[in-house]
Amino acid sequence: MPRRLPPLNALRAFEAAARNSGFVAAAEELNVTPAAVSQQVKALEAQLKVQLFRRAPSGLVLTEAGQAYLPGLSDGLDRLADATARVVTPGRGRVSISLLPALASGWLIPRLENFRRAFPGVALKLDTNRRLTDFNREDVDLVIRFGPRQPARSGAVKLASYHLMDEEVFPVASPAMRLGGRDLADLTPGQLLHDVDLAGTGADGTALPPQPWLDWASWYRRAGLEPPDPAAGIGFTDSSVLLQAALAGQGVALGRGPHLGDLLARGHLVRVGQQSWRADWAYHVVAPEAHFRRPLLRAVRDWLAAQGN
Template sequence: MHHRLPPLNALNVFEVAARKLSFSQAAEELNVTQSAVSKQIKALEQYLQLTLFERTASGLVLTPAGQQYLPTVMQALGQIQQATHRLQQAQDAPRNLTLSISTSLTSLWLIPRLDALEAQFPQLRLHIVSGDGDYQFHPDSADLAIRCLPLIASDIAKPHQHASLLLKETLIPLIHPDLLQRTPIHRAEDLLQHELIRPTTRPQLWPQCLAALFTTTGSTQAPRYHHAFEHFFMALEAAQRGQGIALIPDFLAEEALTQGRLVNPLGLRYPSGYGYYFLMPAYRRQHALNQQLFDWFHQAFATHLKVSP
């Protein structure tokens, strides 16, 4: 017997709007207009002959009917999504995956290792997009993500319950050899004789690093900050141009150190309290290639996988 079903697109819009309790935020997540969201909700309400949302003084809320409907819709959409991905992943055709990853990690670490990655996974075709900070998976998001996040578990447990630690971040101060020769660094306090390159996305790094280095000796001299950059790869390039001392993750600076373009005075190291995490939703772990891809990244980070000359 044929059973008439509500429109799938309207159900998807309802799930996002109910989760966000905002038509404007739902429109942003779905990359449509707020008017389109309103029309889909109206069409679903007309089909059901029920009101799913109501506006109150404090904002948008679900009606009792909407509250009753939402869990079933979420479960059904999740099952459809999982079934679709399992079907797609069962094919032997080249795998196209979208990876969201920071610009610095891409340019300084991943791109030099793409040949090694391709040798391991010849069927893999990555679409690499830039991204930092918190990440939420949804039907139109990237398939996988790598993020630098605080190591405190409670900070990541809720939004990133599928995050797996790849590497704890250790920062090192880097300076051009010519600058070091002109103004030598014989002890940690001598860092303050140079201008420091600031990271704008994590401005607390230099103050925290200096506080850790001066724990026993202390210092009354205020640091002199120079240019500020959003990404590590920019700060690294500025340091290579003699613009001051940059604070860079050690694994991103291996090539510059090996080739002598930069120097880590006194071999100083600072554990930042952050880590690099591999993010993959649960339904994607069911495919062997995705799990193998995580294993590759985990090993590459753990060993600081070298680039072939």
């Protein structure tokens, strides 16, 4: 029995408008005019003989029929995209992951051989940055971010968030500094490397509070010691550069466990003292809910979680 389906362009226009809560944003995503999106949606409503949107002062609002139609349609378009990718590159898939540069270099890159064995033929793209991800406009499948929790939405996109791993922070230095047996009280202010970008930004753009576990002053207060003068040390706005300074023997850094990779195991860095601080925040794998309906992305998410345990 032949399938009776509306035109694909009309379906894409409705799905994009519903996901973006408007014709303008949908038009930008589809690279057409807002008028073209509106016409496609009207044509779809006429063919289906149902109203999918209600025009309200605040913008487009899905009707009951539109709400019922959207999940299955989004899932179907995702499956079409996956099927097309398999035809273009037979037996292969493609996954794009956005994550912080230091986490990529210290945690994920040492595990890439395991990824290749688990997903032979899958093309992996690592987008290393600290900016917010716009899932509507960027070619990103999964995002790994660090924070107290991840939001339920990013703009009009409903997100799903999965815990990946916690973070333990502890002082580290090059073995050439011969500080392995020392403690905080033995260090001088000039030996300290400071992360000066302690505030964070959530995946929805909201400002996050400073991170005390990366602040030397908080560590000293916690140990009942007088906080050091930060001007006496060296400050860095990028934790990966700070780690490179520690490797070069320039001072003592507050090392973030997942970022250290195999540096401790290989002896390139050593722990300084026995103190550590379990961060209140954690790493999460975040993406639109529709992305996790794709079998490959679910499998990659589960693989990432297994690596984090």
